Amino acid sequence: MRVPLMAGNWKMHKGVGQAVALVQALKESLADVTDREILVCPPFTTLYPVAETLRGSNIELGGQNIYPKEEGAYTGEVSPTMLLDVGCRYVILGHSERRRYFKEADEFINRKVDLVLEHSLRPILCVGETLEQREAGQEVAVVAKQVRECLAGVTGEGMKEVVIAYEPLWAIGTGRTATPEQAQTMHQTIRDILKGLYGPETAQATRIIYGGSVKPGNVDDLMREPDIDGALVGGASLKAESFVRIVRFEE
């Protein structure tokens, strides 16, 4: 059984006061939830106070990125050990905004995945095609290449810690969600690729979550699909009310 993972990606939003207020509200509203994993990924500057606020709760903490070194002269970067130190369990890697604005390529993301696994953090590896690629019928080829290259060298044992997030770029922050059928088709394709790489057992056990304009109004239909194992939520994770409703999706 794959436990659903409902994750909030706050991106570059919220200062300390706002961040603490949001997780305080989430903590109170979601205290009874036991059948799904809840995760928030705030900006680096708020990780510590958020971790303190979440202590003892059922909400986990994640980072939004790392640099693939343990420490050193890398001005402006944050290492996986630093995320562990502040209480993170997960880290988002290869988000399309990192790929697009910071020119992150699959090979570089692969180095991050490797180092994160070495440090017992769980990577949430993001993959997804652009609108042009989908319109040209290339979406499967594009996503398959990202999955293979970002996971190069990852063992079956390592895969137990990996979550894959399918986020079609045309659905991120646009209000335009992939239909549940479109998402399901790609999730099934990703699971087939994992089956080829790691065998059926690992493929069945891996969580593949969907991201791209997930909202209270569409989460139930998305979560009803058999290969959608959770959500990576941007905009709608910034308000307690909408994120609580998303976490409490009804199947």
Ligand code: PGA
């Ligand atoms: P969105 O972002 O929910 O605002 O579309 C999702 C993401 O980029 O992770």
